[in-house]
Amino acid sequence: MGIVYLASLLTGIGCMLLLDHRFRLFFWRDAKAAAIVTVVGVLFLLGWDLSGIALGIFLRGEGAIATGVLIAPELPLEEPVFLLFLVLCTMVLFTGARRMLAALPTRSASEDRERENA
Template identity: 50%
Template sequence: MPGVLYLLALLVSLTGMVVLDRRFGLFFWRAPVVAAAVLAIGVAFFLAWDLWGIGAGIFYRGETDFMTGLQLAPELPVEEVFFLTFLCYLFMNALQGVRMLLETRHTP
C-alpha cells in the first residue's frame, strides 16, 4: 500500500481541483475546450522541461517507498504526470478565481 500513497494523494488533490472548478465555474466549467487545450499545453511544456532536465543530468527520480516505481522514461516516474496536471490545474483555477474576485470588487 505505501507504494501508491503519493499517487493517491495526487488523485485526491486533483479531485479537489475538479470540485472547486465545478463549484465556482473556474476553468473547465467556464470553457471546457480551451481549458483542455491550456492544460494539455501546460503539462506538455513541463514534461518537456523535465525531460530536458533529466537529459542534462539536473533532474533525477528520488527514491521513496511512497511511489509506485513505474516510470514513463528513465528518471521520469508516472506520478510526475499527475503532479504536473495538478500543478497546472491549480494555477489555472487560482488565476481564474483571482480574476473573478477582482471583477466582483470593481463592479458597482
C-alpha cells in the same frame, strides 16, 4: 504504501475539479479552452522535465510512498500526474483570483481626489 503519493495527487486533482465545478472557473466555464491550456501546460512542463533529465539536472529520488513505476528513465509515473495537478491548480487559482478582483468595487477619479484632499 507505494501508491500514497499517486493517490494524493489524484485526490488533489479531484478536489480542484470539484472547486472548479462549484464556481465554474476553468473547465466548467469553457471546457475546450481549458483542455487546450491544460494539454499545452502539461506538455511544456513535461518537456522541461525531460530536458532537465537529459542534462542530468533532474534525478528520480527513491521514496517509499511512490509507486516506483518509470515511464522513461528518471521519469516516474507520478510526474505527469503532478504536472496535471500543477496546471489545474494554477488555472483554478488564477481564474478565481480574476473573478474576485473583478468583483471589487471600483473607485472613481473623484473619490481618489477626495481621499487625497482629506
